[in-house]
Amino acid sequence: MYGGGYIHDDQKKKTDSIAEDPALLAEFEARIARGEKIEPRDWMPTEYRRQLIRMIEQHAHSEIIGALPEGTWITRAPGFRRKLALMAKVQDEVGHAQLLYSAAETLGKSREDMINDLINGKSKYSNVFNYPSKTWADVAVIGFLIDAAAIVNQVANSKGSYGPYCRALERICYEESFHLKQGHSIFVYLATGTPTQRAMVQDALNRWWQPIMHFFGPSDKMSQHTETLMRWKVKMASNDDMRQQFLNMYVPKIREVGITIPDPNLHKNPETNMWEFTEPDWNEFYEVIKGNGPCNAERLAVRRAAEDNGAWVRDALRKADQQYVTPLA
Amino acid sequence: MKIKSLDPRVSRLELDVVDKQPDAVLHVQDHWETYQVFHQRKRGEKHSSVGIVHAPSAEMALVFAKEQYGRRGETVNMWIVNTRDVLAMDYDDYDVFATTPDKMYRDPAGYKVNDKIAEFKKSNLHV
Ligand SMILES: [Fe+2]
Ligand SMILES: [Fe+2]
Numbered sequence: 515m516y517g518g519g520y521i522h523d524d525q526k527k528k529t530d531s532i533a534e535d536p537a538l539l540a541e542f543e544a545r546i547a548r549g550e551k552i553e554p555r556d557w558m559p560t561e562y563r564r565q566l567i568r569m570i571e572q573h574a575h576s577e578i579i580g581a582l583p584e585g586t587w588i589t590r591a592p593g594f595r596r597k598l599a600l601m602a603k604v605q606d607e608v609g610h611a612q613l614l615y616s617a618a619e620t621l622g623k624s625r626e627d628m629i630n631d632l633i634n635g636k637s638k639y640s641n642v643f644n645y646p647s648k649t650w651a652d653v654a655v656i657g658f659l660i661d662a663a664a665i666v667n668q669v670a671n672s673k674g675s676y677g678p679y680c681r682a683l684e685r686i687c688y689e690e691s692f693h694l695k696q697g698h699s700i701f702v703y704l705a706t707g708t709p710t711q712r713a714m715v716q717d718a719l720n721r722w723w724q725p726i727m728h729f730f731g732p733s734d735k736m737s738q739h740t741e742t743l744m745r746w747k748v749k750m751a752s753n754d755d756m757r758q759q760f761l762n763m764y765v766p767k768i769r770e771v772g773i774t775i776p777d778p779n780l781h782k783n784p785e786t787n788m789w790e791f792t793e794p795d796w797n798e799f800y801e802v803i804k805g806n807g808p809c810n811a812e813r814l815a816v817r818r819a820a821e822d823n824g825a826w827v828r829d830a831l832r833k834a835d836q837q838y839v840t841p842l843a
Numbered sequence: 844m845k846i847k848s849l850d851p852r853v854s855r856l857e858l859d860v861v862d863k864q865p866d867a868v869l870h871v872q873d874h875w876e877t878y879q880v881f882h883q884r885k886r887g888e889k890h891s892s893v894g895i896v897h898a899p900s901a902e903m904a905l906v907f908a909k910e911q912y913g914r915r916g917e918t919v920n921m922w923i924v925n926t927r928d929v930l931a932m933d934y935d936d937y938d939v940f941a942t943t944p945d946k947m948y949r950d951p952a953g954y955k956v957n958d959k960i961a962e963f964k965k966s967n968l969h970v
Binding site: 602647 | 853871872875894895911915926
């Protein structure tokens, strides 16, 4: 789904000071300015490579962890059609993780290292997946609104400068549009259903609204840092712009079926044409990133168990003469 | 402390909380090698490179590729190539092709004789 706008970075200072060859850097920046893509074995600034690995890797982790809160509902889906759709969606998310890990691998970090860093907490994933999915209506809200938010982010990123990431996102965005449609379908069926069903979807939205407002990350008044990333077409849109775009597209779709957004201050200012809203609790946001959300421990434990339980199969299949090389594209 | 989940199937696993600095779960090459996947959509079209899969053998790579790159739309065929066996050109060497578009002598548009013919027809050499 789900590279949120917010990408965690606690090592920023380490590479900020690296001096790059000015001629190579100028050539690199000119290529991006011309709208050409950067390919895996091109020269690139250390900071560009580091930022991309970090971003694509966190995006990949979000896909694979994002499969968990929805996957838990497959066995309890109401009806065969819904079950088939949810299985297809969850499989897509795991497939997205594979595509994204591959794109990050072309930059020189192995998939094993990325998964280790996910499990040991060094590398983050989208905060939304550290919340529980309590009812079937949560599947509606996740599939509809979190996938929608992810699409806003991913469509922007697919126009970025790194070839393999763009190619992966092209395939991913196509599949995401099915996720959104099936989520919207469940959402509409519940919202136009019995009073119990309506109450269920309202309750789910009440619980998910804050994590959704967190999704794109805190307001990013253009810092020096963001400017470089935008010039390099690593970051393609500001967190605020993406959040505004999301609200523009989806607030009407929530309201048209009579569901209330749990923020009395949410409205579009007719003068600025911008959405105004209650700031979500950013303390909670940072606490969840640190690992203190309701489901962080469960997500990592389940991920770890999956790798541990698969170890004997992987060992049994491994050929003695295998030799890993960095994928080409 | 054991993980308590809303999902009873997860609780039944009695998973431990992952400690802050666990030993590496995965080691170098635990996820095998990579294979490049080539996908053909329709008979008569060409196979094109769509991405990679990690696999322990070409046969398994094909199984994974069918799942990863064939689960939507049309597919009639796939090829698998071990990434190790691909010899790729360096992007820096692109300049050997820089003048290729200028080689008009290789291009049908490089041969224009209508002016000559018209001139000839007007001349007294034309009987
Ligand atoms: Fe998705
Ligand atoms: Fe996805």
